[in-house]
Amino acid sequence: MAVMLAVVMQVLDLTIVNVALTYMRGSLQANSDQITWVLTSYMVANVIILPLTGLLVERYGQRNIMLWSVAGFVISSALCGQSHSLVEVVLWRFLQGIFGASLAPVGQTIMLGAYPSNKRGQAMAILGMGIMLGPILGPTLGGYLTDTLSWRWVFYVNIPFGILAFLLMQTVPDGGKSDNPRPVDWIGFLSMALGLGSLQGVLSLGDQDDWFSSHTIIILTLCTILGMLFFVWRSLSIKHPVVNLRLLKDRNLSIGSMGIGIFGLALFGTMVILPIMLESLMHYEAFTAGLVMAPQGVGAMMAMMLAGRLLGRGVHPRNIVLVGIVFGAFGTYLTTLYNLDINMAWVIWPSFIRGIGFGLVTIPLFTLAFMTLKKSQQAEGSGIFNLMRTLGGSIGIAIVSTVTTQETQVAWNQMSHFINPFNPALRHYLSAAGMTQSPTTWQILGNVVVYNHADMRGMLDAFALVLYGFLVMVPLILFLKEPPTDPANAAPTAHVSE
Structure with missing residues (x-):
């Protein structure tokens, strides 16, 4: 308890x-x-x-x-x-x-x-x-x-x-x-904190500060590069580093950690975009938005239970991960078809399908990453694996937010020229809506109608980025080694990491 x-x-x-x-x-x-x-x-x-x-x-x-x-x-x-x-x-x-x-x-x-x-x-x-x-x-x-x-x-x-x-x-x-x-390698820890913190600052502030035209972004980028390079050198040169990067020589752990980092982008990126879209553009109340997002968790829990049983029956974890990627990619593809007129079912079912994909990927990918590690290395390997999952989610949120903001502005620039008093289609639209060509009308059309469609297009581009993330995982999974024939080297219980 x-x-x-x-x-x-x-x-x-x-x-x-x-x-x-x-x-x-x-x-x-x-x-x-x-x-x-x-x-x-x-x-x-x-x-x-x-x-x-x-x-x-x-x-x-x-x-x-x-x-x-x-x-x-x-x-x-x-x-x-x-x-x-x-x-x-x-x-x-x-x-x-x-x-x-x-x-x-x-x-x-x-x-x-x-x-x-x-x-x-x-x-x-x-x-x-x-x-x-x-x-x-x-x-x-x-x-x-x-x-x-x-x-x-x-x-x-x-x-x-x-x-x-x-x-x-x-x-x-x-x-x-x-x-x-x-002993605690405080020098290595501080360099890691400097590098990761600066990287997050670059991703979070870059869009609003116009990237490398800003002195702040340039300084943060230099801190990221220097901090991470020193951290890697330090981790490879001392006996007790904060993170034992030497374990990344193991192909399964390194590829599995890359895969879970991309998976973190897909998981957390989706969970950031979706509630903002539902509440800002679809005008759902917060409680309603929470209800329609819950099926993703239900699908993930059901898929995790199924994945555990399939692994217990000897099904190759690579096959389970690939099926999970298909489910996740298909559920995300459906979200790229959204528009401002979708009903609630269009939110629930893609979320449920995507949740199944998340559940089928998580446990088998953990198993694959640890198949070739010795038992004495599994604790430190678990630290690297979980570190990459959380880091991938953090970077993913920043990237997805930046893509949404940038593409919304691009879409607004592309669509706003249709708001033209000489556009016959616009005149028909205003006539049908009972509106006249006045300054208030142009303000409403530009700030509400066009911006909402532009915002939706920005979010669709962010969903597309998540979809590409799923697809990139496929070749990574195919490069993973086969499981060892010796049961003594079997991977640890997947639930420990999850």
């Missing part, structure tokens, strides 16, 4: 905020590109802290890390809820991401240690089902709270659950503390 409350609280926070973004954008006076910083700041903090989790546990123990993480998560959630500017909420979301990063991996480790070996699979399955509640309940609960109370309650809802988890965690046996902990 203690672990489930803490982990579900953290996973729920990844999805519950999505449907509130439109309301936050209005309240905090931010545009559609800027408001995604609320998501990316959280994920960047997760990426930075995840590699330190094992080292922190060795020093302070599992229970202490969980207690600090839960307490910090609750406090930062309360601070997010009382924020009155975009800078404030992004800062507190970053802090929330720092404290939330360790909850899932340490919680999974506690679960593994609390059960005998013959019941660990059952324990992980229960935890996995709880984790899957995030994408199912998150949009619906977030929409309900936003509609009935305000967007601030998507953060305040963490407080009672966090307090209960903190109290229950007092009874959890401690473990994981080492008498001789590994």
Whole structure:
């Protein structure tokens, strides 16, 4: 109960905020590109802290890390809820991401240690089902709270659950503390934080600052290159790096990590675009938007259960991943056919199909990535794999937001010249609508009618980018090695990572 409350609280926070973004954008006076910083700041903090989790546990123990993480998560959630500017909420979301990063991996480790070996699979399955509640309940609960109370309650809802988890965690046996902990490579950690943070800054600020015409973007780009190059060199040259990049010599782990990074772009990119489209262009209430997005989580949960059974019956994980890519690509292709007149079914069924694709890809891809690793390397390999998934999602959100903003402007420029008093089609349109050619009419047509169609075209281009992401995964999967014939080298239980 203690672990489930803490982990579900953290996973729920990844999805519950999505449907509130439109309301936050209005309240905090931010545009559609800027408001995604609320998501990316959280994920960047997760990426930075995840590699330190094992080292922190060795020093302070599992229970202490969980207690600090839960307490910090609750406090930062309360601070997010009382924020009155975009800078404030992004800062507190970053802090929330720092404290939330360790909850899932340490919680999974506690679960593994609390059960005998013959019941660990059952324990992980229960935890996995709880984790899957995030994408199912998150949009619906977030929409309900936003509609009935305000967007601030998507953060305040963490407080009672966090307090209960903190109290229950007092009874959890401690473990994981080492008498001789590994040294922390703080130089490597700081260079990684500089590189990843600067990269996120480039992607998030580039569009509004006109990219390399801005001195800020140039400086951030230089910091990204220098920070990441130094981080890679440092990781390959010392005995105990923050992230053991030497493991990427294993082809399956390196290709699998690339695949899960692209998968993160598809997953989180879609979950950013869809609620903004539903609420801004389709004029759905937040609760309704959450309901029509929930089938994606249902499809993912069903597909994960099916994938686990197929793997247990000896079906090659590569085949399952390829089928998942087909489902994901088809569901995303349907979204590229959207227009402003689609009904609710056009949102529900593509989301459900895409969710099936997400579920069929996740567990088998984890299995493929770890097939050729030794057992002694699996813990560090899991860190790289999860790091790439979160990093891919963070970069994906920034890229998708930039594409949407840029292509919306391009579409507006292309379509606005049709608003011309000498266009006979426009005269017929105005006559049928009972409107006259006045300054107010031109303003309405330009700022409402044309902009809405342009915004839809920008989002369709972003959906197309997600579709290409699925297709790029196909050749990567085909390059993965066959599973070893020795069962001793089998991959770990997939639920541990998920």
